[in-house]
Amino acid sequence: MELHRIGENTFYFDNPSIIGLYLFESNNVLLIDTGIDKDTIKKAIKIIEEKNWKIKYIINTHSHADHCGGNYYLLEKYDIAVYASSLEKVMIENSILEPAYLYGAYPQKKLQKKFLMAKSSKVSHVVEYGELIIENKKFDIIDLKGHSPQLIGVVTDDDICFLGDSIFPDYIIEKHNLLFLFDYKNTVNTLNCLKDEKHEKYVLSHGGVIENLEPVIDYNIKALKEVNDYIFSLLTDYKSIEDIHRSVVNNYEIRENLPQFYLNISVIKAHLTYLVDEKIIINSIIDSEVKWKINNK
Template identity: 30%
Template sequence: MELARLTERVLWVRGPANVGVILLDNSKVALIDSGCDQQFAKKLFELLSDYRFKVSHILNTHAHADHIGGNSFFQEKCGCKIMASTLEAPTIRQPLIQCAVLFSGAPIGDLMNRFIMANPSQVEVVTANEIKLDELRIEILDLPGHSVNQKGFLVDGVAFLADTLFPDNFFSKQRLPFNYDPNSHTQTLERLRKIEANCFIGGHFQPQNSIGSLIASNLSHLNESLDFMRGLLKTPMPQDRVVKAFLDHYGLKKTNWEYYLYRTMVNGYLSSLHKHGEIKYRVLDNLPVWYAA
């Protein structure tokens, strides 16, 4: 693990989910996300301590466990203030919400694991379009789609884009990124084109000077998934069979708790097309059946 400099005020640490480090006054730093888990956070804390840095703030992009896994560790060690958006903050305070949403009820034990459920932490809600930390202006970017109220941060010419974009090698390995709302995600991808920055970095891609090709690639994969769903539902299909057909199409064999994660994602595709009037559903003999409008 190492600190890499992007600008005079901004550094980053590579990880399963990358972490931004913003230099403030008097050796204080603000983190953009806190790492995937407590073990990563401990190593990051030791690294920052070697530089005599103290974490005063954590700016969370969204409430997924791989981005907030170090929150409670840093809050206990440093007493830092954690900040997040209106709809992400409740899950950071009460991570059980994430499990309940995925299971659509009181969650099974398998879902209550470190990949889904981080330790709870206290968080302050931020509703403004920018914040100032020691007179350093940080613009807040609205990036919903991957998560319900995901945010990014633009500071000192560096745009932290959370989980809006995934590199090509991700699609070759995992095939399909999680999206809570593909419709919102499509709009977010288009808005990314308008962000002016000298450097762009995501939760799962390294710093780049330009993201045009990444946006095009991610839009292409997203549209292919929507097109597949449209074609699939030309024949009416029960919802559980829709989930299976969608996962089969991408060669995804999910077992145990992962199934519920991906079922939620497939439901997001159904919701997006339903919102646009492209598909409908009826409940027949206690089974929801989806079909093209």
């Protein structure tokens, strides 16, 4: 793990899920997300302590385990203020809810692993959209919901915009095809709204630093629409979730383990929610199954 400077006071640690860092004049440090677990954040701590900086603050963009998994260890080690949006706070503090909402009940132990479920940890401050002042420095908190219920972005006073998982680079999309999202409509709305966010640099949690965001936005919207259109195309007659899932994973040549199975089912349901709420498709209970079909009315 290495620390990279991208603004006067703004840095990031290269990591599969990027950890942002802002350095105050006091040598106190704000982290933007904390990685997936103790081992990951310990690597960042080593670099920070070698510089005689002190970790005092965390902003979590959202509650997924690879973004808040280091929180509990940091809170055991330091006196830290933790900031998150109100809905994500609930999930961070009660991490069993992450696999529970994917599974639809108390999750089996195979789903209670660090990939889906961080260790629960306390969030001390709920952030609102707009201006957040810490040590007389201004951070802008932006609404990026869609990938998760209340995902936020963070803009530092160096005009560096941390975008969490609201947007992905093309190579991630080409690798995974079926991008995780909680809410299809809000994901696309967020991407369109990002066209109005003009900043010096943008940090994608799973894509590094970029300066030209618009082509990446367009690629994300196109990829999401292609999946949505494909699901729609399957529904010339009534199909169950299992039917749709089978077609999707075969079409995109997706190999699944148990957590990935439930993640993909959740994504498909998010697409179906959009289609049924927009009255593009209908659903009905047939032979004790919920089935979905194009609305021909």
